[in-house]
Amino acid sequence: MRQQASNQSNPWHDLNGFNLGYVMEVFEQFQQDPESVDPELKALFEQWGPPSESTETEQRDASYELPANPSMFNKIVSAVKLADNIRAYGHLAADIYPLNDREKDSRRIELSQYDLTEEDLKNVPIEFLMADAPAHVKNGLDAINHLKNVYTNKLAFEFHHVHDLEEKNWLRKTAETGSFFRDLSKDEKKALLKRLSEVEGFEKFIHRTFVGQKRFSIEGLDTLVPLIDEMIGNSVQSGTRTVNIGMAHRGRLNVLAHVLEKPYEKIFAEFQHAPNKDMIPSEGSTGITYGWTGDVKYHLGGDRELKKGDTARARITLANNPSHLEVASPIVAGYTRAAQEDRNAPGVPVQEGSKSFAILIHGDAAFPGQGVVPETMNLSGLKGFNTKGSIHIIANNMIGFTTESYDSRSTMYASDTAKGFEIPILHVNADDPEACLAAAFFAYEYRKAFKKDFVIDLIGYRRFGHNEMDEPMVTNPMMYKLVHKHPTVRALYAEKLVSEGVISAEEAEKIEQEIQDMLQAAFDKVPAKEDNPDTTMEPPEDVAKGLPVIDTSVAEEDIRNLNSQLLNWPENFSPFKKLERILKRRENVFDGNGKIDWAHAETLAFGSILKDGTPIRFTGQDSQRGTFAQRHLVLHDEKTGEELLPLHHIDDAKASFVVYNSPLTEGAVVGFEYGYNVFAPETLVIWEAQFGDFSNVAQVMFDQFISSGRAKWGQKSGLVMLLPHGYEGQGPEHSSARMERFLQMGAENNWTVANLSTAGQYFHILRRQAAILQKEEVRPLIIMTPKYLLRHPLASAEGADLINGGFQPVFEQPGMGQEADKVERIVLGSGKVMIDIADQLKETEESMDWLHVLRVEEIYPFPLEIIREKFAKYKNLKEIIWVQEEPKNMGGWTFVEPRLCEAAPNGVKVEYVGRRRRSSPAEGDPIVHRKEQARIVNEAITRTAQKALTR
Numbered sequence: 001m002r003q004q005a006s007n008q009s010n011p012w013h014d015l016n017g018f019n020l021g022y023v024m025e026v027f028e029q030f031q032q033d034p035e036s037v038d039p040e041l042k043a044l045f046e047q048w049g050p051p052s053e054s055t056e057t058e059q060r061d062a063s064y065e066l067p068a069n070p071s072m073f074n075k076i077v078s079a080v081k082l083a084d085n086i087r088a089y090g091h092l093a094a095d096i097y098p099l100n101d102r103e104k105d106s107r108r109i110e111l112s113q114y115d116l117t118e119e120d121l122k123n124v125p126i127e128f129l130m131a132d133a134p135a136h137v138k139n140g141l142d143a144i145n146h147l148k149n150v151y152t153n154k155l156a157f158e159f160h161h162v163h164d165l166e167e168k169n170w171l172r173k174t175a176e177t178g179s180f181f182r183d184l185s186k187d188e189k190k191a192l193l194k195r196l197s198e199v200e201g202f203e204k205f206i207h208r209t210f211v212g213q214k215r216f217s218i219e220g221l222d223t224l225v226p227l228i229d230e231m232i233g234n235s236v237q238s239g240t241r242t243v244n245i246g247m248a249h250r251g252r253l254n255v256l257a258h259v260l261e262k263p264y265e266k267i268f269a270e271f272q273h274a275p276n277k278d279m280i281p282s283e284g285s286t287g288i289t290y291g292w293t294g295d296v297k298y299h300l301g302g303d304r305e306l307k308k309g310d311t312a313r314a315r316i317t318l319a320n321n322p323s324h325l326e327v328a329s330p331i332v333a334g335y336t337r338a339a340q341e342d343r344n345a346p347g348v349p350v351q352e353g354s355k356s357f358a359i360l361i362h363g364d365a366a367f368p369g370q371g372v373v374p375e376t377m378n379l380s381g382l383k384g385f386n387t388k389g390s391i392h393i394i395a396n397n398m399i400g401f402t403t404e405s406y407d408s409r410s411t412m413y414a415s416d417t418a419k420g421f422e423i424p425i426l427h428v429n430a431d432d433p434e435a436c437l438a439a440a441f442f443a444y445e446y447r448k449a450f451k452k453d454f455v456i457d458l459i460g461y462r463r464f465g466h467n468e469m470d471e472p473m474v475t476n477p478m479m480y481k482l483v484h485k486h487p488t489v490r491a492l493y494a495e496k497l498v499s500e501g502v503i504s505a506e507e508a509e510k511i512e513q514e515i516q517d518m519l520q521a522a523f524d525k526v527p528a529k530e531d532n533p534d535t536t537m538e539p540p541e542d543v544a545k546g547l548p549v550i551d552t553s554v555a556e557e558d559i560r561n562l563n564s565q566l567l568n569w570p571e572n573f574s575p576f577k578k579l580e581r582i583l584k585r586r587e588n589v590f591d592g593n594g595k596i597d598w599a600h601a602e603t604l605a606f607g608s609i610l611k612d613g614t615p616i617r618f619t620g621q622d623s624q625r626g627t628f629a630q631r632h633l634v635l636h637d638e639k640t641g642e643e644l645l646p647l648h649h650i651d652d653a654k655a656s657f658v659v660y661n662s663p664l665t666e667g668a669v670v671g672f673e674y675g676y677n678v679f680a681p682e683t684l685v686i687w688e689a690q691f692g693d694f695s696n697v698a699q700v701m702f703d704q705f706i707s708s709g710r711a712k713w714g715q716k717s718g719l720v721m722l723l724p725h726g727y728e729g730q731g732p733e734h735s736s737a738r739m740e741r742f743l744q745m746g747a748e749n750n751w752t753v754a755n756l757s758t759a760g761q762y763f764h765i766l767r768r769q770a771a772i773l774q775k776e777e778v779r780p781l782i783i784m785t786p787k788y789l790l791r792h793p794l795a796s797a798e799g800a801d802l803i804n805g806g807f808q809p810v811f812e813q814p815g816m817g818q819e820a821d822k823v824e825r826i827v828l829g830s831g832k833v834m835i836d837i838a839d840q841l842k843e844t845e846e847s848m849d850w851l852h853v854l855r856v857e858e859i860y861p862f863p864l865e866i867i868r869e870k871f872a873k874y875k876n877l878k879e880i881i882w883v884q885e886e887p888k889n890m891g892g893w894t895f896v897e898p899r900l901c902e903a904a905p906n907g908v909k910v911e912y913v914g915r916r917r918r919s920s921p922a923e924g925d926p927i928v929h930r931k932e933q934a935r936i937v938n939e940a941i942t943r944t945a946q947k948a949l950t951r
Contacts, residue, residue, distance in 0.1 A: 072123075078114040079124040079140055083147055085109060087172065088160040090151025091427055096459050098220075098431040098489075099398075099482045109148060132173045150176050154429035155439060161419045167450055171424055180442040184434060186502050192226055192433055193497055194511055196490040199225045199254055201515035202264075206253075209523065210271045212469055216298050218251030219463035221395050222489045223436040224361070225251075225258050227458065230440035231359060231391060232259070236306060236314045238448060239354050242339040244679075245318045246332035247361035248325045249298040250462075251395060252318075260304045260318050264522035270297040272529050291711040292537045299323070301713065319675075320713040322704040326370040329360045330668040331705065333376060334675025336387040343615035343683060346653040353388025353451050361393045364414035365400030375668035377421045380453045384619060384660030385672055389447035392418070392455045396430075397462035402475040415457040423453045430460030431489050461486070539711070539748045542776035546749055546861055552767035552806040554608050559802060560590050562607045566646045573644055575635045583632065595796035598786065599630040601759035604802065605766040606633075606647055606657065609684060613654035614770045617680075619662045619673060620688030620722070627690050627724065630790045633659045670698035670721075674705055677719045681778070684770045685719050692723030692737025692784065693921070699741075706780050707745040718778045720769055725755070725784035726832035727885035727933060729926035736886055736921035739859070742782050743895040746860035753860040755784040755831035755892075757811065760801030761857055768807050784831055794838050809858035810866045813838060817852035823874040824850045827913075827940050828867075828900070829883040830859055830892060837883070840937050851941060859892050868903040880910045883940040885933065887918035913939045 030037045085108045093106035107113060111121070124140030126133050130147070137143050151157060159171040174180055184192065199222045206215050218224060232243050247255065256262040290300075301320035306313050317335065321328040339356035341349035360376075367373055377392075379385035394415055400408050409416075415425045424446060428439045436458065443454040461483055465472040472480045487495075494508040538544070554562075567587055569575070575583075589596050596604070606616055621627070624634040635644045647657045662669045670687055677685035689695045695702070709715040723737035742753045756762050762783070769781045789795040813834075817823055827837065834855045841848065854870060856863065871877060880900055884891040893912055900910045914936055923929045 075116065075120045076124055076128055078116050079121060079144070080128055082109065082111070082114045082116065082144060083129040086144070086147045086151050087157075090148065091156035091158055094152045094156035094427065095154050096156050096427045096429045097398075098429055098459065099461055099479070099486060101479065101482055106152075109152070130176060131169075132177050134177060147176065150178070154432040154435045156427040158413075158415075158419070158425040158427070162422050162424055164422070167424075167452075170449060171446070174442065174445070180445060181438045182441070184437075189497055189500075189502050192437070193490070193493055193503065193508065195226050195229065195258070196222055196433060196493055197508075197511050197515050198258060200488055200490045201512060201519060202254055202257055205516060205519040205523075206271065207468065209268075213271055214298070214467040214469065215253055216250045216467055217464060218254040219488070220397060220483070221251060221430050221458060221460040221462075223430045223433050223460075224393070224395055224458060225254060226433060227393065227436045227440045227456070228255065228259050228359060230437045231444055232306070232314070232316065234441055234444045235357055238444075240314060240357055242315045242317070242336070242356035243359065244332045244335040244339070244356065245316070245359045245361065246321065246328040247318070247395075248321060248328070248363055248366065249323065250363065250397070251361075252298045252300075252321075255318060256300070256302060260302045260316060262302055264519060265525045267297065268523050268526045272526050273533070291709075291714045292539050293711045294537075295320070295322075295712040299712075320709065320715060324700050324704055325366040326362060326372050326376075327667075327671060327700050327704065329362070329372060329376045330379065330671035331675035331678075332358050332360060333379060333385070333387050333390060334672040334677075335679040336390070337385065337672070338676040338679035338683070340387065341656075341680075343656040343680065344654075345656060346610070346650075347648045347656060348658055349615070349656040351388075354448075356387075357447065358387055358390040359393065360390050361395055363400075364394050364396040364398060364405070365403065365408045367392075367394050367414050368409040368411060368417050369400075372667050372671070374417055374420070375663075375665045376672075377418065377423065377453060378663055378665065379668055379672060380421070382660075382663060384658070384662065385669075386451075388451040390453050391443050391447060392423075392453060394455065394457045396457055396459045398459065399462055399476065399479065401466045402470075402472070404476060404479070413457060415455050418453075418455045421453070423455050425455045425457060427457040427459060430458050431492055433489065433493050460489075463488075540776065543710070543749050543779075545777075547752075547768070547772065547777055547779075550768050550771050550806060552764045552771065553804050554604075554767075554802060556590070556799075556803045558611070559604060559608065559799075562604060562611070562650060563587075563590065565650045566603060566607060568649075569635070569644060569646070573635070573642070574637050574639050575644075576638045579632060579635070590799040592799075595793060595798065596759055596802065597630075597796045598759045598762060598790040599626060599632070601763040601797055601802065602631070602766070603633065603647070605763045607650050607653075609767060609770045610647065610650065610653040610655055610657055612770065614773065615655035615680070615683040616657045616686070617673070617676060617683055618657075618659040618686045618688070619669060620686075621662050621664055621690040623688045624659050624661050627688075628787055628790055666694055666697035667701065670695070670701040671705070674701060674717060674719050677717050678709075678715055681716060681718065682774055684766075684773060686722060687719065688722040688785075689724065689737070691734050692725040693733055693735070695721065695723050696738055696741075702742070702745070707742075707750055710750065710779075711748060716778055717780050718769060718773045720766070720781045720783070722783050722785045724787050726787050726789065727922055727929065728788055728832075729923075729929035729933075731924045732920045732922045736890060737784050738890070738921075739784055739886070739892060740890045740894065743860055743892060746895075749779060749861055751780040751782060751860070752858060753782045753784075754858045756786075756857050757789075757831060757834045757855050758795050758797055758801070760797035761807060761811065763797065763802050764805070764807035786832055789832055789835055792835060794835050794842075807857075809856070809863035810870065811855040811857050812870075813841070813853035813855065816841075816848065817874070819849050820873050821876055822849040823852045824876055824878045825881060825943075826852045826854060826871065826874065826877060826879075827881045827883055828854045828856055828896075829940075830856045831885075833883060833885045833936065836933065836937050837941060840941060844941075848941070850943065853941075856892075856896070859896065862896065862899045864899055864903055867900070871903055871905055871908075877905060877908050880904050880908055881913050881940055882910065883936060884914040885936065887915040887921065888912060889917045890921060 034042060089108040093104045093109060118141050121141035121144055122139045126137060126140060126143050129140055129143040133143055137146050157175050159168060162168050199218060203217045203219050235243060253267060257264060257267060299320060299322055301318040304316045306316055319328050319332050336356045336358040340351050340353055343349045380390060396414055398405055418425055426439050426442060428435050439456050443456055446454050463483060497503045498505050585594055586600050609616060625632055673685050673687045706717060706719060725737035727735045746753060754765060772778050837853060882893055882896055882900060884893060897910060904910050
């Protein structure tokens with residue numbers, strides 16, 4: 001047993017490892033100039049006594065007082081520096097590259113660099129080098145050799161960038177004691193070999209059977225599958241009930257087959273273009289999801305129930321993913337947060353991180369190359385978005401499509417992006433299956449201990465080209481000369497087990513043959529190729545028929561009580577006085593004193609939805625207050641800073657409510673909210689852009705998931721997106737939410753696009769959306785929300801507007817069109833410009849009985865039949881005008897024109913009033929804007945105006 005001196009006899013007793021290194025650096029400064037160092041350390045240095053008279057062995061056993069001889073002390077300083085540098089830079093000399101095509105850099109860990117010999121190290125006390133030395137370490141030389149073995153083997157660690165001392169000590173101790181490495185039994189080794197044989201055999205069978213077809217094989221990173229197996233097994237034993245996996249296309253078919261247990265025959269049927277959707281899934285699998293247009297086989301996801309006997313232990317989910325590589329990462333994080341939360345009670349949902357965790361598998365070119373990766377890692381530490389730690393695995397082929405690492409990133413490792421977020425990194429040689437299992441255990445134990453992200457950089461190679469039709473020798477001849485000579489990991493591990501006497505060569509061959517026989521039997525079950533497949537691809541009837549008419553009114557007594565409760569704050573709560581006065585104006589609106597503005601209607605809608613039992617999750621960059629200082633769902637005590645959410649204190653609320661200010665990120669946050677909504681379909685999930693045009697930073701989420709996920713994968717969503725939109729002279733980047741893009745993607749009732757003009761309409765459309773969340777008709781909702789209309793009297797609502805009725809897809813201008821025979825022009829438009837027109841009409845004294853105005857509040861699905869019926873009432877109609885603020889090539893015009901022409905009575909022209917075609921959405925000069933806006937309004941409602949229809 002190693003003894004340590006007391007504080008009195010040994011002032012250094014608690015200085016070891018990293019802390020001691022700093023002190024020794026200061027000692028060198030002390031030798032040059034004693035007065036220049038910290039007085040406390042100066043006093044410590046001056047306490048050195050004469051060398052002990054005990055023997056060298058007794059010194060090491062009894063204490064580790066520093067010798068007075070500066071020369072010997074310098075040896076200790078050097079040894080400590082060496083130990084620290086092995087920890088920090090050992091990865092540069094580690095055996096982590098299967099192709100052995102990277103030069104190892106051991107300069108920082110060689111004894112000669114520190115003027116040390118092995119004899120010098122034998123005299124260095126162990127305690128200065130290691131805090132938790134294993135039993136076989138007897139002296140300083142043993143300690144250094146042990147550290148080299150730990151940090152330069154087939155597992156290499158990078159955690160020097162982690163600042164938290166508790167975490168760093170845990171990482172160091174766990175790495176250096178080897179507690180995460182377990183000795184596998186013979187049966188476990190045989191099982192691992194069988195798993196590797198299944199992984200390789202599956203790829204070989206497809207390669208041989210479906211010649212030239214794309215599969216994006218896993219070969220070269222075969223150990224990814226057992227690594228995932230190990231991680232799932234560890235997590236489920238720890239109580240995890242949902243494991244969510246996100247990955248791109250490489251290796252996906254193998255993960256589907258072996259981790260998700262998608263039947264081989266289903267996969268083969270997809271290669272064969274044979275019918276497969278009705279095939280019975282395997283035991284314990286809920287199958288693969290399909291939409292009506294479908295997707296390629298290596299984009300599909302699926303679910304599996306992991307069972308023990310008849311009892312489900314966990315749900316394993318592989319997210320659907322298009323070819324946009326890393327975009328699934330925030331979506332899977334959203335899945336995971338939803339699976340961790342209990343939303344069945346008022347207030348903030350209770351989050352339990354152990355219930356679910358995410359495995360995010362990245363490509364080595366995409367991890368540093370795609371901006372959504374750091375966006376997602378940034379979410380991991382934020383209260384509204386953290387998932388208590390995701391495990392990131394870089395499936396590192398050391399190449400992109402044809403681009404080698406030196407052309408695809410500016411850093412040494414693909415994993416270096418993670419360092420900025422202080423995420424520990426473990427590099428592992430993919431040719432060592434047992435090291436990969438150890439890496440999985442290490443990563444999950446860290447996640448369990450600290451509830452933070454971890455990165456495993458699984459370094460291998462890619463046996464074939466980017467896809468199986470590519471010839472990589474064309475662009476990467478040197479790499480592929482090595483690849484072609486390199487044995488597979490299954491072959492290497494089989495050879496290892498044969499040499500250890502665990503298995504015979506004949507047994508290894510028998511395992512391979514049995515797997516090939518099983519694959520052939522599965523292939524023989526596949527139906528014959530269908531030469532004349534069905535190409536109608538019709539959406540389900542519930543989708544095709546559109547939304548039902550839903551009563552979204554609220555009883556007067558209920559909404560009065562709700563309004564009162566939202567303004568009944570605790571006596572000791574002191575909100576900002578000016579804000580208090582503004583909010584208190586809401587008290588008597590149901591008695592005819594004032595109107596209900598946009599934010600007030602929204603809050604009442606939220607409260608009523610919570611009382612109906614629907615949870616609400618609301619995020620956006622400034623959503624608690626509102627970008628335009630309109631919302632104030634979170635109040636702050638001006639004396640204490642304490643927060644109050646009035647929606648947490650309403651009677652009879654049956655579900656949770658949260659509103660989070662999100663980071664200045666659109667792509668990852670929209671993906672996160674979409675994922676949350678998919679996994680928690682009973683929840684009204686709302687994302688708000690700071691300004692509507694900022695949503696285009698998340699365009700991939702709209703294109704690949706929100707608009708088309710149901711058609712491709714059968715993946716339903718009721719996500720709500722609020723996009724502030726309106727031309728108010730703020731220039732090109734604060735005017736347009738690019739409505740035209742959402743309308744262009746509108747098809748098969750895939751979502752609703754609305755541009756509302758009153759707070760009452762907003763109240764009812766939110767309630768309608770909440771009512772359909774768990775119905776087959778559910779679809780996302782995109783609302784072009786206002787800015788200056790938030791407080792405009794003509795956009796505000798009366799109490800009766802909320803108490804009665806429901807959402808109206810077409811809203812008639814009050815007081816117009818009374819004498820149908822006199823109406824000659826109908827002006828249609830949506831959103832803010834219709835309030836501008838209403839404002840102008842208020843100031844017009846002349847008779848306007850020749851004019852009627854219709855507001856198209858729901859643009860997609862287009863309310864064609866309603867509009868056709870409106871037009872039919874006016875027998876003397878001569879012209880139909882579509883008016884908009886946006887340029888002619890933007891906004892709603894190109895979408896609505898053919899539909900208006902279809903609805904128009906015979907002989908009635910459909911014409912356009914608005915801005916001319918532009919490349920930029922809006923003018924930059926506010927004076928020019930006002931003149932142009934006035935022209936648009938006047939041309940729409942003035943009988944004699946010259947309409948600019950041809951520009």
